[in-house]
Amino acid sequence: MAEFKIDKTLDCTGMLCPMPVVKTKKAMKPMEVGQILEMISTDAGSMPDMHAWAKQTQHELLDAKDEGDKFRFLIKKTH
């Protein structure tokens, strides 16, 4: 993973659909354009869902990683 400066971390461990995307949306709201959110989840559905979420919201999914026991996403706020 390339090094990014993480501005905020959101832990969605243990949450099932649709809470990871709901919490991500809420966490992004007060952030400034260009800032980066790190989201951690354990829901296996969050991998396809975060890709779909980024496509729809047009925020930039910088990284999406399956780390075995958890998933880690880096999202850059673009608007």
Place this chain on the structure above:
Amino acid sequence: MASENGNNKPRRLALISTKGTLDWAYPPFILASAAASMDWEVGIFFTFYGLPLLKKELEASVTPVGNPAMPMKMPFGSENFQKINWPIPNLLMANIPGFESVATGLMKKMFKNKGVATIEELREACIDMDVQLIGCQMTMDVFGFEKEDFIEEAEIGGAASFLSYAADADISLFI
């Protein structure tokens, strides 16, 4: 914003919620909150048995009676024990007093253990993200509901209001 459709208008999801049992209360609130998380405009029209989902205090329950597809599993005990499906004949379930509240309690417990949000939490998330919640006037009249029975965010409308909203929707679903 969300504009895969080539202009600056956000996508729109129009849902009709017609079932107020605990299991069927989930799909509209899950889809609505997920869509709102993606910056879509969302409206849910609550009609017939879906209407009580707008009540201040939610009382959604579930019954496995007449629902052969519903797994009957226990939310406690060892992992293998929790995987056991307990097939109970309809005739028996229907005659045990309180079976429905037991089934409702078990489902709520199982959902909580697995990390599923409650209906209350999902509804709150929808309100937080400005999902439009529209109660059906005709159902209110038929079943005797008053506007005061519902959460203050609820609006009231009829079939024409929903259709007018859905006419500009990208996706419309009847649940």
